[in-house]
Amino acid sequence: MRSRKKKWADPFISVHPDLFPSPQGLDLNKPSYLEIGCGKGDFLLGMASKQKGDYLAIEKDHSIAAVAGKKALNAGLNNVRLFASDFDELAPIFLESGYRFAKIYVNFPDPWPKLRHHKRRLTETSRLTMMAKLLDEGGEIRFKTDNADLFEYSKEQAPLANLHIVYSDDDYALKEDDALTEYESQFRQYGIPIHYLILNKEEK
Numbered sequence: 001m002r003s004r005k006k007k008w009a010d011p012f013i014s015v016h017p018d019l020f021p022s023p024q025g026l027d028l029n030k031p032s033y034l035e036i037g038c039g040k041g042d043f044l045l046g047m048a049s050k051q052k053g054d055y056l057a058i059e060k061d062h063s064i065a066a067v068a069g070k071k072a073l074n075a076g077l078n079n080v081r082l083f084a085s086d087f088d089e090l091a092p093i094f095l096e097s098g099y100r101f102a103k104i105y106v107n108f109p110d111p112w113p114k115l116r117h118h119k120r121r122l123t124e125t126s127r128l129t130m131m132a133k134l135l136d137e138g139g140e141i142r143f144k145t146d147n148a149d150l151f152e153y154s155k156e157q158a159p160l161a162n163l164h165i166v167y168s169d170d171d172y173a174l175k176e177d178d179a180l181t182e183y184e185s186q187f188r189q190y191g192i193p194i195h196y197l198i199l200n201k202e203e204k
């Protein structure tokens with residue numbers, strides 16, 4: 001997701017500590033949910049407005065995270081918290097702090113098509129392993145992408161992170177317990193099929 005740097009972003013983030021808290025010492029209710037790479041927050045807000053629970057979202061681009069934050073503020077949602085950080089930096093803090101999630105959502109992550117960049121993919125084994133550690137017992141990772149190559153790669157990486165494929169769909173129709181992301185809305189407008197994967201760490 002490309003975005004011009006917004007001068008107001010960092011000041012906005014720093015004056016809204018309830019919305020952009022420090023990652024340590026959070027008081028999380030159950031169920032808690034985590035979205036990684038939330039972009040401008042369409043999915044986050046869609047989910048947080050229709051389901052109970054705490055919604056945490058990580059977005060490494062500060063300008064984009066601030067746009068999501070503004071939308072959450074305007075929507076009056078008090079069950080949303082945002083982190084303008086990289087998942088790789090936050091995940092060890094979340095793990096150490098004992099936070100565990102009922103679901104972790106990864107929606108339309110950057111595909112990094114070049115082989116030499118595959119290590120940067122959010123569904124690369126070491127990141128999936130970290131996500132698995134952050135799941136509650138019986139928790140799930142839910143992954144959506146338009147990119148068939150990234151989808152196949154992610155299905156290969158999952159067992160390397162001791163994750164099981166619960167559900168896999170190459171032409172996913174949006175379900176009641178889901179919400180559209182900004183990217184997804186565009187892909188669906190153009191009739192591009194959405195690939196959908198649910199992973200858990202339990203033996204079947």
Ligand SMILES: C[S@@+](CC[C@H](N)C(=O)[O-])C[C@H]1O[C@@H](n2cnc3c(N)ncnc32)[C@H](O)[C@@H]1O
Nearest residue numbers: 001037038039059060086087107108181182183
């Ligand atoms: C292609 S966009 C998709 C945005 C949104 N999920 C959607 O579906 O509309 C991917 C987003 O993930 C963010 N991102 C990529 N890697 C990340 C990481 N390691 N930690 C946090 N955010 C990340 C990018 O900054 C970008 O905003």
